[in-house]
Amino acid sequence: MGTLRVPARTxxxxxxxxxxxxxxxxxxxxxxxxxxxxxxxxRLSPDDSHAHRLVLRRGTLAGGSVRWGAPSVLxxxxxxxHRSMNPCPVHDAGTGTVLLFFIAVLGHTPEALQIATGRNxxxxxxxxSHDAGLTWGSVRDLTEEAIGGAGQDWATFAVGPGHGxxxxxxxxxxxxYTYRVDRRECFGKICRTSPHSFAFYSDDHGHTWHCGGLVxxxxxxxCQLAAVDGGQAGxxxxxxxxxxxxxxxxxxxxxxxxSFLPGELVPTLVETARxxxxxxxxxxxxxxxxxxxxxxxxxxxxxPGAQDPPEEGAGAMHGGRVPCTPFCHPQSWxxxxxxxxxxxxxxxxxxxxxxxxxxxxxAGRRTRLHMGIRLSRAPLDPHSWTExxxxxxxxxxxxxxxxxxxxxxxxxxxxxxxxxxxRASYEEISFxxxxxxxxxxxxxxxxxxxxxxxxxxxxxxPS
Numbered sequence: 001m002g003t004l005r006v007p008a009r010t011x012x013x014x015x016x017x018x019x020x021x022x023x024x025x026x027x028x029x030x031x032x033x034x035x036x037x038x039x040x041x042x043r044l045s046p047d048d049s050h051a052h053r054l055v056l057r058r059g060t061l062a063g064g065s066v067r068w069g070a071p072s073v074l075x076x077x078x079x080x081x082h083r084s085m086n087p088c089p090v091h092d093a094g095t096g097t098v099l100l101f102f103i104a105v106l107g108h109t110p111e112a113l114q115i116a117t118g119r120n121x122x123x124x125x126x127x128x129s130h131d132a133g134l135t136w137g138s139v140r141d142l143t144e145e146a147i148g149g150a151g152q153d154w155a156t157f158a159v160g161p162g163h164g165x166x167x168x169x170x171x172x173x174x175x176x177y178t179y180r181v182d183r184r185e186c187f188g189k190i191c192r193t194s195p196h197s198f199a200f201y202s203d204d205h206g207h208t209w210h211c212g213g214l215v216x217x218x219x220x221x222x223c224q225l226a227a228v229d230g231g232q233a234g235x236x237x238x239x240x241x242x243x244x245x246x247x248x249x250x251x252x253x254x255x256x257x258x259s260f261l262p263g264e265l266v267p268t269l270v271e272t273a274r275x276x277x278x279x280x281x282x283x284x285x286x287x288x289x290x291x292x293x294x295x296x297x298x299x300x301x302x303x304p305g306a307q308d309p310p311e312e313g314a315g316a317m318h319g320g321r322v323p324c325t326p327f328c329h330p331q332s333w334x335x336x337x338x339x340x341x342x343x344x345x346x347x348x349x350x351x352x353x354x355x356x357x358x359x360x361x362x363a364g365r366r367t368r369l370h371m372g373i374r375l376s377r378a379p380l381d382p383h384s385w386t387e388x389x390x391x392x393x394x395x396x397x398x399x400x401x402x403x404x405x406x407x408x409x410x411x412x413x414x415x416x417x418x419x420x421x422x423r424a425s426y427e428e429i430s431f432x433x434x435x436x437x438x439x440x441x442x443x444x445x446x447x448x449x450x451x452x453x454x455x456x457x458x459x460x461x462p463s
Contacts, residue, residue, distance in 0.1 A: 005442055007391055012057055012068065012417065013040055013429040021046045022055065024161045024277075025417040025429050027400040028089040030098060030132045033061050034404060037098065037133045038417050038431065039087035042073070046426040049108040051083045054100075058133050059431075061404060066415075066433065076136050077127045079104040084125075090164030090172050092205050098129040099206050100136070101159045101174050114156035115179050115193050122156050128206070146200050146209040155179040155193050159200070162224050162279050162400040167237075173257050174200040175239070177221045180214065197223040197241040197249075199257040213259035215239065220249040220263055221275070226282035228379045229355040238379055240266070240280045240359065247271055248278065248361075250382060266382040269359065272368055278361035281401040283412060285356045285377065286436070355379065358439065360399040360416055363388040368425050371396035371418050373434075375443050387444040391432060392418065397425035404433070411435035 013022035023046065026039040036059035044050040054074045059066040078084050082104035089100045102125055109121040124143045127136045143151070151157075157178035164174040176198055183192040196214035220241035228238045237253040239260060247270050251263035269278075357379045363372035372388025397419030404413050413435050421427025 005438060006393075007432040007434040007438070009392065009420075010066070010068070010431045011428050012038055012431050013055070013071065015046075015421075015427050019045050021426055022429050023051075023419060023426055024086060024398050025400050025419065026087040026089055026160065026162050027402045027415060027417045027431075028091055028098065028163055029402050029404050029415070030091055031093075035060060035132045036066060036402070036404070036415065037089060038068075038429075039074075039089060039100065040429055041085055041087065046424075048085075049110045051085045051105070053078055054084045054087050054102060056133060064433075066431070074100070074127065074136055076138050077102060077125070079123060079125060079139060079141065082106055082123065083108070086158045086161040088160030088162060088164055088174055090166060090174060092170075092172060093166060094170055095205050096130065097206065098133060099126055099164075099172070100128070101126050101164070101200075103158050104141075111156055111158075118155045118181050118184060118193070120151060120154055120156045122158060124157075124159070124200070126206075142209050146211050148211075150211055153181050155181050158222070160224070161222065161277060161398065163281075163402065165225050165227060167227055167256055169256070170203065170205070171256050172202045172206055173225055173237070174209075175223045175225050176200055177223060177241070178214065195219050195221040195244075197221065197239055197251065197263075198260070199225060199237075199239075199253075201257050210258075212253075212257045215241070215249070215251040215260045215263045218249045218251075218263040218265065219243055219245060220251065222277040224278070224280045225257070226280050226357055226379070227355070228282060228357070229284075235355075236380070238280070238282070238357070239263075240269075240278065242275045242277055243271060244275055245271075252380070264382060266385070268383055268385040269361070269374070270365055272362055272364055273366050276362055276368055277398045278359060279399050279401040279416075280357050280359050281403050281414065282355045282357050282379075283403045283414075283436075285354050286412075358401055358414060359385065360401050360418065361388075362396045362425075363390055368397045369393075369395055371399060371416075371420065373416070373439060373443070375439055389439060389442040389444070391416070391434070392420050392430065395421045395423065395425040395427075411437045414439075 015021045021043045022040045024041045028037045038057045041051050042055045054077045059068045104123045104125045106121040126140045129136050159176045179193045197220040198214045199212045202209045223241035226238045229235045239251045241249045243249040248266040249263045251260045253260045357376045359374045362368040363370040370390045371392040372390050374385045374388050376384045378384040399418035402415045404415050415433050417431050419425045420430045
């Protein structure tokens, strides 16, 4: 396979001498072009309780490179006496609107205190832009509308962080999680809570929002979503979530995120000791006849009863695949609100899916080190993930992936923003671009390569 390539890195945000720190990135491509919107939290210190406000940099993609504008504070993305956290943008292709979701948390109330007392201090908020992030409207507090009485059983909640998705039907989805109060009275205190992933959704271009059902069984937290096209077998919404159980949790929805089937552990996606947010992005699989498959094991055969998808011709749509021009829009299967709960069982979906997934997450097993990219060509199989291609060696943390369409050479391209640093993962927010061909050339087909253990090359404080 040769020497592993590391994509060129651009530092978008850097910790300042005053202690001002930038954390929790989110990335959204907005067509045409596309324009890249990179959001972060600006904090007075690295601590969660010192989050302050949200900041944006806009990038223009031209000739295979990105030209970034100056950082700008999103002044309207705030509630008085609250701190703004967890940027989670989603683009409505039908209206061209960018909706930026976030939570506004009262004062410096830490999440741990909300969980311990059962008293939620977070609000669900959104601001919108109709000009690809140049200007933003006033804030909307959607807490009562989207959550309502369900919030009485929540100790706290948050969105994302990272990007949301839009289904082919037009449904907008914002990933989220809550700490549900399972037992409230225990000598006058909260006795037990459990984290569960879910999604907020809208079927009217973001005018009204609803709260979907929780992943019912395994503990699951910060999450992201992708629509996985199953060709003639239909499609499902895939959720990949942080978990305290030692590895990631995945859960599927057959009704467009209104509810989730029981989750399952993904043993090949090992969590760090305390867990860490990770990102996923879906995209149309390349035709099997193309040489991009070289260097990876042959995919499994289809599940019983499924048929081989036809090969993809130039400019055509076959087997549920969607051409990736002018920029990638992988949410390709259509949700019919009238068929809630009537989707295909997971076993009926193709093992070799027309949709592939990329996943970004620190590769270290004990602490947040070495940002890695993994590939799955059969997303519903929890054992299908490759070993990581490490794109940054050193302390790494939260990340967000985006599919940005073909580069000048014609290969499908992706972008990633991620926390990085020399001594701690919260020193910088980095950005890089790489192609699908580079992923296939660099993801190890076997065990994790040597030299990428959990011991950093110097002092490191995990964030």
